[in-house]
Amino acid sequence: MIRAVVLAAVFLSGAALMSLEMAGFRLVQPEFGSDIIVWGSLISVFLGGLAIGAFLGGRLADRRPALWKLGAILALGGVVALSIPLYSDAVLDYMFPGEGAPLPEEWNDGGAGTGDGQLVVYMPPDLRWPTLGVGLLLFLVPAVLLGMVTPYAAKLLIHALGHLGSGVGKISGLSTVGAIVGTLGTTFYLITWMGTRWLLAANGLVLVGLGLALALAHLATPRE
Amino acid sequence: MRVRIILGMAALAAGVAVLAVVPSASSDDTVVRYDRESRYYRIQVVDYPAQGRRCLHFSKSRGIQSSMILADPVRLDLKYSQAMIAALALHPDPREVLLIGLGGASIPKFLQKYYPELKLDIVELDPDVVRVCQDYFEFRGNAKTRVFVMDGRMYLKRAQKQYDVILLDAYAADHMPFHLTTVEFIQLVKSHLKPGGVAASNLWEKAINRFYLAELKTFQATFPQVYLLPAAQSGNIIVFGTMAEEPVTRKDWVLRAEERVRGLDIGFDLADLIGREYRFLTDRKIGEAVLTDDKAPVNTLRHEHPKHFEEEGASP
Numbered sequence: 001m002i003r004a005v006v007l008a009a010v011f012l013s014g015a016a017l018m019s020l021e022m023a024g025f026r027l028v029q030p031e032f033g034s035d036i037i038v039w040g041s042l043i044s045v046f047l048g049g050l051a052i053g054a055f056l057g058g059r060l061a062d063r064r065p066a067l068w069k070l071g072a073i074l075a076l077g078g079v080v081a082l083s084i085p086l087y088s089d090a091v092l093d094y095m096f097p098g099e100g101a102p103l104p105e106e107w108n109d110g111g112a113g114t115g116d117g118q119l120v121v122y123m124p125p126d127l128r129w130p131t132l133g134v135g136l137l138l139f140l141v142p143a144v145l146l147g148m149v150t151p152y153a154a155k156l157l158i159h160a161l162g163h164l165g166s167g168v169g170k171i172s173g174l175s176t177v178g179a180i181v182g183t184l185g186t187t188f189y190l191i192t193w194m195g196t197r198w199l200l201a202a203n204g205l206v207l208v209g210l211g212l213a214l215a216l217a218h219l220a221t222p223r224e
Numbered sequence: 225m226r227v228r229i230i231l232g233m234a235a236l237a238a239g240v241a242v243l244a245v246v247p248s249a250s251s252d253d254t255v256v257r258y259d260r261e262s263r264y265y266r267i268q269v270v271d272y273p274a275q276g277r278r279c280l281h282f283s284k285s286r287g288i289q290s291s292m293i294l295a296d297p298v299r300l301d302l303k304y305s306q307a308m309i310a311a312l313a314l315h316p317d318p319r320e321v322l323l324i325g326l327g328g329a330s331i332p333k334f335l336q337k338y339y340p341e342l343k344l345d346i347v348e349l350d351p352d353v354v355r356v357c358q359d360y361f362e363f364r365g366n367a368k369t370r371v372f373v374m375d376g377r378m379y380l381k382r383a384q385k386q387y388d389v390i391l392l393d394a395y396a397a398d399h400m401p402f403h404l405t406t407v408e409f410i411q412l413v414k415s416h417l418k419p420g421g422v423a424a425s426n427l428w429e430k431a432i433n434r435f436y437l438a439e440l441k442t443f444q445a446t447f448p449q450v451y452l453l454p455a456a457q458s459g460n461i462i463v464f465g466t467m468a469e470e471p472v473t474r475k476d477w478v479l480r481a482e483e484r485v486r487g488l489d490i491g492f493d494l495a496d497l498i499g500r501e502y503r504f505l506t507d508r509k510i511g512e513a514v515l516t517d518d519k520a521p522v523n524t525l526r527h528e529h530p531k532h533f534e535e536e537g538a539s540p
Binding site: 031 | 264375401409517518519521524
């Protein structure tokens with residue numbers, strides 16, 4: 001029973017992570033375009049979050065691991081996902097590329113060209129750091145929280161797993177399969193069906209639900 | 225054996241070197257002038273000597289972005305680009321024009337030649353496209369032309385300038401950036417139009433599909449008046465939105481077009497094109513949802529056939 005709940009948490013948190021990432025692209029593209037910089041930034045933020053989460057989750061798991069604590073991590077991730085639409089517009093506005101830089105005067109007056117056939121070309125603002133900033137502000141925290149799940153689950157199941165190598169491999173593999181399901185499910189079906197905001201909300205609700213399920217499992221487990 | 229391998233490699237290297245230097249002539253008698261991966265596309269410039277044409281492709285298998293008649297580089301060769309010019313006739317007195325999506329610069333070259341007093345701003349995402357237009361499509365600057373290299377929506381968000389006519393040519397057949405289709409974007413376009421302004425968008429569709437209807441619906445949701453010119457046989461459909469309270473009839477638009485091109489040898493019959501293809505869309509019922517930033521399943525809709533749509537045009 002515990003095993004099943006924890007493995008479900010591993011699978012679904014992997015799915016939610018990638019679903020959030022795909023939703024992230026849709027959230028950012030209207031303001032920042034579909035440049036490859038946007039992809040690079042968001043993917044890096046999610047990978048960074050996973051790394052930090054794995055590190056923190058592992059440390060937390062070594063201090064009196066409990067099912068309810070894993071539940072709390074997931075529920076917190078869910079709450080963050082649910083709240084992203086509340087502040088995403090403010091974050092995008094704040095980080096809007098070149099917003100801090102003064103608008104070139106000649107942008108808004110008449111023609112600034114010369115008559116000699118030389119083309120007047122204005123080059124774009126630098127997208128790199130603003131895009132990375134948006135990724136960090138919107139998605140680092142949920143990615144860290146979801147990244148904590150795998151090591152924590154491994155610790156919880158360490159006795160049920162038997163051999164450590166195959167056990168950890170199973171958890172890691174399950175998480176990645178979940179990530180694939182989350183990626184394909186989101187891009188092939190869910191974005192079209194529910195739109196970005198509802199998708200974020202749905203992910204949040206699934207994670208909060210998982211957190212509650214783990215808390216219930218904790219209560220149902222006989223104390224030692 | 226070893227000698228043969230070395231010889232083979234030398235021949236291969238020589239072949240690669242030749243390919244890299246000389247425009248390659250393939251069996252169907254085309255000459256590739258330029259073929260390079262840019263940050264956004266694979267840009268190809270291909271000559272078709274039998275037709276006397278030079279075309280811009282974002283990968284050759286994916287349709288023509290732009291076409292130029294080598295003997296007459298300013299002529300609008302593609303039907304859709306001719307239909308885009310109709311926007312200038314929908315406006316009573318266009319002076320400032322914004323073009324989003326440079327393509328092969330056919331529309332800018334046309335406007336520079338026939339309407340030299342127009343102030344023309346152009347927004348193009350890809351700096352290599354701007355360079356290719358200068359190097360292969362005879363695009364030059366003048367005192368009235370400016371080019372901004374960036375995403376079209378990003379430009380509109382930053383610029384405060386307003387225009388008489390905004391031409392949207394930012395879609396390619398297989399590259400439909402969803403953030404340039406939504407009602408939020410079209411409203412941003414509208415907010416950069418002066419009173420009486422006109423927006424025109426090339427929807428680049430070969431057949432009626434659900435995306436195309438949803439985009440028409442999105443124009444309806446934004447502009448008081450909406451018109452359509454299906455550009456015959458080119459797979460492009462131009463939708464026009466205007467700020468005018470009163471609709472423009474087919475006859476009015478034709479008359480204005482005749483006025484606009486009077487005394488100019490523009491190489492095609494603009495008035496006739498409008499007269500033949502005019503569709504009035506303001507009141508047309510369209511059974512699709514408006515596209516929004518939150519929900520714009522553009523690539524799904526493009527592959528779905530609509531349940532029902534009357535092709536016949538109504539007149540106001």
